Each structure stands twice: as C-alpha cells, then as structure tokens.
Amino acid sequence: MSRRAGSADLPLHGGRVPAWLGQRMTKLGTVITQAIILHYGRDEFLRRLAHPFWFQSFGAVMGMDWHSSGITTSVLGALKRGLTPLSAELGLHVCGGRGRHSRATPDELLAVGNRTSLDGSALARTSRMIAKVDSAAVQDGFDLYLHGFIVADDGRWVVVQQGMNDGTRLARRYHWLSEDLKSFVEAPHAAIDGRNQGRIVNLTDRRAAASRIGQLDLLRDLGPDGIVREAAALTPAPPAPATAQPELPHLVMPDRHEVRPGDVILRRLHGALAAAAEAGPRDFAELLMVPGVGARTVHSLAMVAELVHGAPCRFDDPARFSLAHGGKDRQPFPVPVLVYDRTIQVMKSAVAAASLGNDEKLDAIRRLDAQARRLEQTAGGPSLDAFIAGERRRSHDYGGRSVFGHEPPPAERTSRTERAGG
Template structure:
C-alpha cells in the first residue's frame, strides 16, 4: 500500500525559467534519468520521483530556485521535453503539465497506450481519479493547477500534482505511486507536501472509510431533513486514539538566500573532500572530458549523490543548489561553464553504458561512495564562505542569472579551468 512519505512548505514565486536554463535543465534532466534507469531500473526511478525530498533536491541540482514551488513545473517540463525522444528506448513516458497541459493528460495517456500496447483508457481513468481525489476528496484550501503523470512500459506510474493557495502565497505538492496501491480511497498518496495549517478534510485517508459510508447513507436514506437533524446532534469529539504519527516535514522558508542551517555541513564537506580526492583519479585520467577541473568535479559529487544516494540523504535540498547555483542568483549565479561540463561528463558516461562499458558510470558511484565515507571526518569552509567564493569566481565560470551575465569583480587570473 502506498503511503505518505513526508511533507514540505513551498513558497510561491512568480517568473519564468529563462531559455538558457530551460534548455540545460532539459539536457541534464534527461541524461540523469537515463543514468538512473540504466543503473537501477524504471521502478526505482518512479520511487525516487514519488519521494518529495529527492524531487526537491533533483530540481535544486538542476539550477532552479532551491526552495520554490516552481521546481515542480520546471522539472516536469524539462523531463517531458528531454525524455520524449528517448521514450521508446527507455520505456518512460511523461504526460501532463501545467494548466491546459494538465487537462490534456488523459488524451496523452491514450496515445501512449496506442504506441506501447498498455491500457491507455485505464491510465486515463487513473489520471482523472487522482486529480479528483486531490481536488475534491482532500479539501485543504489548495486548488490544483498542475498534473504530471509519468508511466513506464510496464504500466506502473507516478503522479506529481500541485495546488496553490493565492491568499497564503503557498503551494502544496502531492505525490502518488502506483506500486502497491489497492485503491484510490485508502491512504493512496506517496506524499503530500505543504504546511500544516490545522484540520483539513481528507476523505482519501483510510480512517475516513466510516465517514464515506456514512455520507452515502445520509444521502440515500435520510434525505435533507434527516441530514439537518444529524448535523444538529454533532458535538466536538476528542482526537481518535492511534492517529497517524507526524511524518518527516521539510520546511522551506520564504527567503531566497541559503544559510548554514539549510545545509547538513558534514555531508557538504564529504562531497567536497571526495571531489578533491577522487577527481584526479577518476576524472582527469578516466573520463578525459576537455576542460574538466576541480570545480566541475565538485558539482559532479552532488549530481552523483542524486543518482546514487539513499532517501535519508535528501533532508537538506539546499545543499544541492551548491552544484549549479540558481537562476535568481541564489545561492549564486548559475556557472554555465561548469553546468555544460557536468552535462558533458554524464553524456559520456551514459554513452559508454549504451555500448556496454559501465566504467564511467561506476566512477560517479565511487565519487558518491567516497563522499559518504569521508563525511564523518572531513572539514571544510562554512556555507557562507563557500557561497562568497562562488560569487567572487562567478564571472570566470560564465555565471548567469535572470539579471544577466555576472560581471567580473576585478582583475582575474587566466589559464585556470572550471
């Protein structure tokens, strides 16, 4: 049985993803998904997408605002664009999106069924039911505006949809996973992300079964007068014993800047130490991608954790924004040169895996393994110091944000590589 995995607060932010970042997110997202599928399989990809902490970290490492609800729209859009040409080979199909694209989801799933032999009508029905549960059965004040449906050739799927509350300037993301589901009205969510704001009506919770039966009985047997009498007899009741315990809760603040408290320092220091130790061994000699230097390997250490890390590793999504920065210049401008070389390294590794040579993908896994070993003892700069360094060096790495290219801070040294 699928169940909630956690929750998070997501502040609403306006604006669009600039084309220079959207194109790179498409390329990076596609090659990362392909690496996961080749290493762990399609079912594991769906489990990760259904994990709210992993999903937020995935968006952060791609250069989106690390704490914003916009990660949901931009990541799903990037995957839809990037995986479309690979759908036949990878067996992963991304449907839906925001606004009118969400309403087209059933038709897109029907088309997937025609191409793959899956029951497209059943998938379309599942899409409609998921949307109905989160818009009608779960009444929490958030209006759905985004619905993404990702299905594999085996017919297994994950749904990621999001609602907004304009009055509170907040968003709530809902994760569904088909694995283990026995129905749509018995605690079906893999996760619901959003701020706890008191009691809500959730008729999709297994504890609401008696309520659902009672509502049908009232409508069928008592009529309007009977319903009025029952309502008058209602009295406040104490909370039921054995209520569901609190789940892990990811609280993402409204502020843009990344602070020390947003990052688990020992994990960050492990990433940095592993990059320093493994880089000369695995990347300069093994991958031989032109221009790869220490800064790119630092970004790859964080990307490698997205590919190989366990769920418990993603409680601090802000850490992954230190790979490629953010479009709003937080924590620092997107280092275009580093971003492009990250994509180049991953493409080289995946291209080798297609030909049966998995050594380059294995090098990325060794980088992640080493980070976990070293984090127990590794030290390093504070988050603020690292961000300050990145901003000083940003122009050298082709730093860019929605405000434009990053200007040089002063005289710069030549001959150094990203």
C-alpha cells in the same frame, strides 16, 4: 495497486525559467534519469520521483530556485521535453503539466495506450481519480493547478501534482506511486509536501472510513435536500480518539531566498569538496575524455552522483544540492554555466559509453559518490557562508548567469557597487 508517497509545502512563486537554463535543465534531468535507470532500473526512478525530498534535491541540482514551488513545474517540464524523444528506448512516458497541459493528461494517456500495450482508458481514469482525491477528498485549502503523470511500459506509474493557496501564498505538492496502493480513498498518498495549515478535511485518512460510508448512506436515504436540512440541526460533537498511522515524508521549505547554515548538513558538503580534490581532476578528465574538468566540476559531479546513488535519508537537506549549480535568482550564487555544461558533458559521455556496454566511466562517477560519503566523516572545509562567498567571487570565471544577466568581472562588480553606494 498504488499509494500516496508524500508531500511538500513550498512558497508560491511566479515567473518563468529562462531559455538558457531550461535547455540545460532538460539535458541534465534527462542524463540523470538515464543513469538511474542504467544502474537501478525504471521502478527505482519512479520511486525517486515519488519521494518529495529527492524531487526537491533533483530540481535544486538543476539550478532552479532551491525552495520554491517552481521546482515542480520546471522539473516535470524538463523531464517531458527530455524523455519524450527517448520514450521508446526508456519505456517511460511523461504526460500532463501545468494549467491546460494538466487538463490534457487523460488524452495523452489514451495516446500512450495506443502506442503501447497499456490500457490508456484505465490510466486516464486513474489520472482523474487522483486529481479528485487531492482536490475534493483532501480539503486542505489548496486548489490543484498542476498534474504530472509518468507511466512506464509495464503499467507502473508515479503522479506528482501541486495545488496553490492564494491566501497564504503557499503551494502544496502531492506524490503518488502505483506501488503498494490498495485504495484511492484510504491513505493512498506516497507523500504530501506542505506546511501545517491547521485543521483540514481529509476523507482519505483511515480514520475517516466510517465517515465515507456514512456519507453514502445519507445520500441514499435522505437525498441532497434532506442532508441540507439535517446539517442545519447538527451541533459539533467531540472528536473520536485518534489512532496511530504511519506518517508520510513531508517537506516544508522556508519562504526566503538565501541558503543558511541550518539548511545544509555541512559535513556532507565537506565530503563532496574533499572527494573533488582527491579524485585527481587530471586523472578524472583523462578517464572521461572531457576537457576542462577541474575540481569545481568534479564537486558538481559528486552531488549529481549522490542524486543517482543516494539513499532517501541523504536528501533531508535539499538546499545543499543548490551548491552544485547555484540558482536562477542568484541564490545561493549565480548559475556557473561553464561548470554546468561540463557536468552535462561528463554525464552524457558516461551514459553513452554505458549504453554500449562500457561501464567504466559511469562506475567512476559512482566511486566518486562513495568516496564523498567516506570522507564526510573526517573532512573539514569552509563554512557555508565562506563557500558561497567564494563561489560569488569566482562567478564570472565560471560563466555565472542569472535572471539578472551575466555576472561581471570582480573589478567591474566592485565599481558598480561603489557607484551605487556613492
């Protein structure tokens, strides 16, 4: 039983994730996964991955470009690197990836079957079937180039795959979930992310059942050559009236780098900032026994905590999560490496303690999220532009870094700007 869970349309971007960021993404992605599993179990983590808005927020909080197609590749890569050494402990196996790695997915699933009690051959067939559905049954102009298959020891799984359209410079991400899927060829998707590209051929739509049956009948009765002859004589017929069916979550990201006020629900940002200020950084640091944890780190922790504990409706503004650790392309601001490292350190400390039966530290992070939600109803704060400007002013102090290099001190940055202008 599985279903498609949703989808996303994303600007198609090239480039690579620098090693200094990729290593941190692996650590943060791993510890967030562990926290979700400790609190809610593996099934809930798979559901999160199948939700396109949560998935985009997950990548944004890790410092990846908040709006781009690269989030899919980098998130799956980070999870594969981070969770593979923990597969026996967590009961999760991350297979596939981009390009040649996607083509190796069936072999990886067979290997998983050999290490566990799972039917690797059946999983490999499922992987191939899902790839066929999104490449052939759904003809929307996107050619698949990425296929990630995450399977649990009990056989439940999620698939995230992505196609590209070179003509429009867009990517489309498709999400599948093994929970409640009744058919691979009738409305199977949990989600599809993407921008409207006009009329497409979607043979997985429930309304296409007659078409699927008719195609099989034609192939049996006429053969390929007969179908070609008959097709040449056809004239377009008026479309049948559409019947309503449930809409899947569909994320559309803009083709621009800067984060704008319309991308962020400001009251949620203000709630996180207020919670960070009121959490008492000194007491919070003493509880977690991590030096250097100030209000700025607690703000990032509040956004990480929301990823762990938030309901699906909390992720309809994924750009907001880029305000935790910035972005590798310096948008909305350079990655504050020192803050990022402390966030990882705090989360690792909390997860390690919880794994040994001491939930106090992990519960503190959960309470931080609850406090942010309470305060967002009444808290005020800076405008988005003012918040981003402040982050950029303090970027050097936070160890700011991007693909363009380390952020210089403010005086040096001003001097460079004046020389460029002169």
